[in-house]
Amino acid sequence: MFQHVTELVARCRTQALEPSAAVTAAALWANLHGIAQLWSWGSGQLALRGQDSDSHDRLIEAALDAHLGPMAS
Template sequence: MSEDLRVRLVAAGVELVAERGTGALTLREIARRAGVSHGAPRRWFPTHRDLLAAVARVGYERFSAQVAALDLSGEPRDGLLVLGRLYLHFARTERGMFELMFRHELLSGNREGLREASKPLFSVLAGLFGADRPGALATAGAFWANLHGIAQLSLWGSLEVVGTDDADALLRTAVDAYLES
C-alpha cells in the first residue's frame, strides 16, 4: 500500500468532518469517500481512533498555521484578544474539526502526537502571559480552559445562561480578568 492511500484516507476524513461533522467519520464512510474497500484503512490505521487522530492532526496544523500568521507583538491584552477571537472563529467555522481536535480519547496515546501538536499553541498563549513569570503557565492554562468553555457554550447556543450570547464580550471580560490577576 502506498503512502497515497494514507493521504487519501485522511483527506476523505477531513472533507467528511467539514461537511457532516464528527458523526460521519465512520471507517466505512471514510473508505467509501477515498474509493477503497472498508478494510483498506486498517493497513495504515490499526484502529478507527488512529484514523480520527490523523484527521484531527490536520486541524491542529491548520490552526497552528493561522496562529503563526498572527501579529502578537503588541500589548498582551491585544494579543490575547486576537488569539482568542481566532480560537472562537475556528470553533465556529470549523466546528466538526474543533470538536474532533479536543476529544479526550484522541488526545492520549496515539501515533499522531496530538498532545504534542497542541503544545506549541499553548506556548504562544503562555507567552502572552509572560511564560517566565511565576504562575504564568497556570494562568494561561486557566485562560485556555475559560476560552474553550466560551467557544463550546457558544457552539451549543448556551451563552444566554450567563446573560449574553456575545462570545466576544465574554472574551474581553475574561482577558481583562486574567490580566488583572
C-alpha cells in the same frame, strides 16, 4: 502553541516565564474553550438573553480581563 500563549501571558502580566504564567495561560485557555463550547451549544446565548448582539465579544473581553487584568488605556 501553548508555550507561545504562556509567553504572551507573561508579557501581559509582566512576569517571568515561571509556573504562574503557565497556570494563568492554562486557566485562560480553559475559560476561552468553555465560552466557545457554550456558544456552540447555544447555552451562552440563552444565558445572555436580551443582551447585545456582541455578547460573545464581551464575554471574551471579560475572560481576558479576569486572567490578564484590564487593558491599560
